[in-house]
Amino acid sequence: MATTPDRAFSDVHFLTVAEVAAVMRVSKMTVYRLVHNGEMPAVRVGRSFRVPEQAVHDYLRDSFVETA
DSSP, rough: OOOOHHHHHTTTTEEEEEHHHHHTTTTHHHHHHHHHSSSSSSSTTTTTEEEEEEHHHHHHHHHHHOOO
């Protein structure tokens, strides 16, 4: 059974820039840079940004580097 786009979108959990910064343990400015550079997807709500929680997990997973 396929889900409608509206249904799938309503299941997305969004985080504020401050919440993303706390999860990633970086500054809010770093998160803003990632959003503005297109490295992390975000939705603009008024003057604020909201980042899908899954996008944060995907970014961290894809950026993981193993050291020797």
